[in-house]
Amino acid sequence: MIRENWRVVLLCVLVVASGIALFAPGVAGNDAGTAAAQPTNLQYGIQLDGGTRIRAPVTGLTASVDNVTADNQLDVQNTVASELGLEQSQVRARTNLDTVEVYADVNETPFRNALAATNLSVESVRSGVTQPTRNTIVDVLQDKLDQTGLGGTTVQQIESSQTGEHYILVEVPGQNVSNVRQLVTERGSVRQDAYFPRNGSMVNETVLTSSDLKSASIGTPYRSQTLGPVVPVTLTEPVARDFAAAMQEYGFTSGQGISNCQYRSSPNATQYCLLTVNDGEVVYSSSMGSDLARSMENGDFVKNPQFVIQADSLADARQLQIDLRAGALPSTLNLDKGTTYYISPSLAERFKPLSFLTGLIAALAVGLVVYLRYGEARVAVPMVATALCEVVVLLGFASLTQLALDLSHIAGFIAVIGTGVDDLIIIADEVMTEEVSSSRVFQSRFRKALWIIGAAAATTIIAMSPLAFLSLGDLRGFAIVTILGVLIGVLVTRPAYGDILRRLLTDNR
Numbered sequence: 001m002i003r004e005n006w007r008v009v010l011l012c013v014l015v016v017a018s019g020i021a022l023f024a025p026g027v028a029g030n031d032a033g034t035a036a037a038q039p040t041n042l043q044y045g046i047q048l049d050g051g052t053r054i055r056a057p058v059t060g061l062t063a064s065v066d067n068v069t070a071d072n073q074l075d076v077q078n079t080v081a082s083e084l085g086l087e088q089s090q091v092r093a094r095t096n097l098d099t100v101e102v103y104a105d106v107n108e109t110p111f112r113n114a115l116a117a118t119n120l121s122v123e124s125v126r127s128g129v130t131q132p133t134r135n136t137i138v139d140v141l142q143d144k145l146d147q148t149g150l151g152g153t154t155v156q157q158i159e160s161s162q163t164g165e166h167y168i169l170v171e172v173p174g175q176n177v178s179n180v181r182q183l184v185t186e187r188g189s190v191r192q193d194a195y196f197p198r199n200g201s202m203v204n205e206t207v208l209t210s211s212d213l214k215s216a217s218i219g220t221p222y223r224s225q226t227l228g229p230v231v232p233v234t235l236t237e238p239v240a241r242d243f244a245a246a247m248q249e250y251g252f253t254s255g256q257g258i259s260n261c262q263y264r265s266s267p268n269a270t271q272y273c274l275l276t277v278n279d280g281e282v283v284y285s286s287s288m289g290s291d292l293a294r295s296m297e298n299g300d301f302v303k304n305p306q307f308v309i310q311a312d313s314l315a316d317a318r319q320l321q322i323d324l325r326a327g328a329l330p331s332t333l334n335l336d337k338g339t340t341y342y343i344s345p346s347l348a349e350r351f352k353p354l355s356f357l358t359g360l361i362a363a364l365a366v367g368l369v370v371y372l373r374y375g376e377a378r379v380a381v382p383m384v385a386t387a388l389c390e391v392v393v394l395l396g397f398a399s400l401t402q403l404a405l406d407l408s409h410i411a412g413f414i415a416v417i418g419t420g421v422d423d424l425i426i427i428a429d430e431v432m433t434e435e436v437s438s439s440r441v442f443q444s445r446f447r448k449a450l451w452i453i454g455a456a457a458a459t460t461i462i463a464m465s466p467l468a469f470l471s472l473g474d475l476r477g478f479a480i481v482t483i484l485g486v487l488i489g490v491l492v493t494r495p496a497y498g499d500i501l502r503r504l505l506t507d508n509r
Contacts (some may be wrong), residue, residue, distance in 0.1 A: 005503070011496040014143050015389050018396020043152040044173060047407035048352055050345030052180040055158070056338020057128055057165060058137060060103045061111050064123040066291035068093050068100065076100060076118045083114035089210070092330070094130065101129050103331030128166060133330050137168060143326035145172065152404030169332055173404065177342050184333040187279050188323035192309070195263065195273040195285070196250045201366045202268065204275070207246045212239045214327040221317035227286075229317040230308035231324065240305030246295040253293040261287040262432045276309055278323065286310045308329065346472070355410045362414050363388060366421045377502050379428055384499045387420040393488055394481065403480075412481025419460070419482075419490050423453045424497050431501060446498045455492045477496065 018077050046053055068076060076093040080100060100120070102111055110126050129137075138155050145153035152173040159166050171391050172180045192208035216239070219232030235243060235405075251257045252272050261273035263285035276284040295301040309324075311317035355425045367384040374380055391413055398405060430449035433440055460482065466478035 005499050007492065007496040011389055011393075011492055012387075014393045014396075014492065017215070018393045018399075021396040021399040022392075042395065043398075043402050043404045045152050045154070045404040045409075046171050046173045046343050046350075047406040048355065049152065049173040050343050051152075051171065051175055052177050053172075053341040053343075054170045054180055054184060054333065054335070054338060055167050055341075056184070056333040056335050057135060057167055058331050059105050059334040060101055060129045060133075061106060061108065061125055061127060062129055063100045063111065063115055063125045065098055065100055065115065065124070066121040068095050068098050068120065070095055072118075073436065076120065080111075080114045080119045083117050084110060090331075091132070094132070097130055097132075099130055101133060103129070103133075105334070129331060134166060134168065136330055140188075140326050140329050141168070141170060144188065145170075146321055147322040147325055148454065154404060154445065170333075171404075174345070177340055181340070185335065187329045187332055188326065189328035190277055190320060190323045191277050192248050193248065193275040193277050193282075194252065195271070195275050196252065196257070197270045197272075202270070205246070205250065207240070207243055207250075207274075210328045212243075212256050213324050215239065216324070218321055219323045221311070221314060221321050223314060224308070229307065229311045229312055229314045230447060231262075231311065231321050232306065232308050233324070235305040235307075237302060237305065240302050241244075244299075244301050247288065247293070247296050250289040253296050255494070257288055258290050258293050259287045261285055276311070276320070278320070281470050283316065283320075284310050284312060308464075351407065355407065357412065359391075359414055359417070362417055366417060370421065370425065373425070374428065374432075379432075379501070382497060382500045382504070383421060383424045383428065386424060386493050386500070387417050390416060390420050390485060390488055390493045393492075394485055397484065406477055408475065408477035409481050412478045412485070415478070415482050416485030416489075420493065423456070423489060423494055426452055427494065427498060428501065431505065439502060442502050442506050446502070450494065450498075453494055454490060457486045460486050 020041065024041075045051075059168075073093045073095055077088060077091045077100075080086075080093075080102065081088045084102065084104070084106055086102070086104050086106075092101045092103070094101070095098070100115060102114075111125060112122060134157055138157060141152070142155040145155065151172075154169075154171045156169050157166060158169050168181065170184055170185075175474040181202070189210045190213055191206050191210050192213070194205045194206075194207045195202060197203075212235070213233065215236055217234040221229060221231050224230050247253055250272075252274075257272040261271050262269055263273045263275065264273065272288060273285045274288065275282045276286075287307070292301070292307055295304075301307075309320060311320055363384065366387070367380065370383055371377065371380040394413065394416065397403075398409070403409070427446065427449045430452075431445040433445075464479040464483050467475045468483055
């Protein structure tokens with residue numbers, strides 16, 4: 001019995017699993033509190049949940065040059081940065097692309113003058129950055145958004161069809177414009193500087209760079225009873241060895257270097273401070289603790305390289321955690337040349353019932369037409385039920401993958417219902433052209449119908465694939481849902497409907 005109807009059993013299992021993914025607390029990234037606040041585990045985009053959309057180019061200039069090699073790469077970066085008064089991390093020379101990028105809002109003339117100091121031959125200078133840099137920005141921004149715990153966020157690249165200019169598109173549901181603007185205009189470059197006396201004056205030396213901290217293991221912020229809000233950090237062994245050596249060389253582990261920091265009250269006094277610097281701004285200063293100093297002196301720190309970075313508040317500690325885990329943005333977005341779009345939650349909430357109502361009307365209309373076409377409930381009811389099961393499975397997939405549903409996805413679901421029922425009608429028409437005398441006759445007609453459906457599905461997938469893989473905004477969501485619906489239909493729901501129809505028409509003969 002089960003062997004003969006395994007496709008129906010598989011469809012039932014998928015529907016039950018999808019129901020669990022949709023409604024069970026703690027599934028698909030939702031905890032019990034979130035589940036109590038929302039009836040399902042579905043995530044919604046800004047069109048259905050409100051929020052902010054920012055579309056902007058990347059701040060920077062790119063020069064095409066000759067003769068950038070591995071030997072002169074660092075010299076080129078240092079020279080350009082020094083000439084423009086920038087940090088070294090804001091200039092990147094790429095040997096594989098023969099380009100030099102500057103990640104700051106500078107004019108073309110000073111940039112060309114800085115390049116002239118490197119003796120490189122400049123072919124052209126254009127606004128924006130290279131493709132690898134944009135890829136990094138997309139990855140880091142997405143990681144930052146994921147670290148905040150916000151659902152339904154998306155970051156992608158798009159290209160203007162008119163000018164060919166590249167943009168970064170950021171969508172953050174449930175957040176106002178100011179929060180998102182702050183996110184995309186801050187690089188999040190965190191480092192640790194040592195502030196200590198040398199030759200009668202106070203100097204700064206970077207002891208942990210942004211890349212050092214990016215490679216570290218970053219824990220969850222908490223409030224220490226003695227230190228206040230902190231972010232636990234575990235360094236890699238090579239970084240820990242260099243860090244400990246620097247602390248000993250600069251005198252932080254000596255008697256005068258321990259617990260000797262008054263940076264906020266007396267920044268010019270002789271002292272030993274570890275400064276937490278975020279985007280060039282000192283956000284916290286702390287002393288070297290005696291236990292940490294002792295472990296650096298006796299070598300235990302290298303074996304177990306753990307320490308904490310302090311912050312003023314838990315909110316600041318969480319922001320540090322996000323910046324440390326995601327890493328620094330190579331450059332920020334130029335909002336002056338971009339557009340910002342905000343949808344209020346009250347307006348977005350109106351779209352949810354309207355979307356549900358539209359889908360319900362579409363399903364009822366399809367069911368009515370099918371019933372009028374065949375005049376038999378035993379053919380029409382399983383057909384509509386199978387099509388709706390397909391939608392439930394798609395919703396379960398969206399819940400598990402935390403796909404943020406927008407109006408384009410809803411349009412895709414409606415298209416899936418239409419194409420699904422269309423395929424089921426082909427099956428029903430093919431097997432019911434004449435009286436079905438046996439299961440063998442049914443299977444012969446059913447296979448013929450599946451060939452037709454398979455060819456149509458392949459055509460749909462090929463037609464939708466460019467929309468799914470290219471950065472075409474809302475069309476991408478429509479294409480993804482349609483392709484998934486077609487695949488689920490061909491592999492699961494169409495064959496399952498065939499098994500149901502076989503039992504209804506052949507009485508197992």
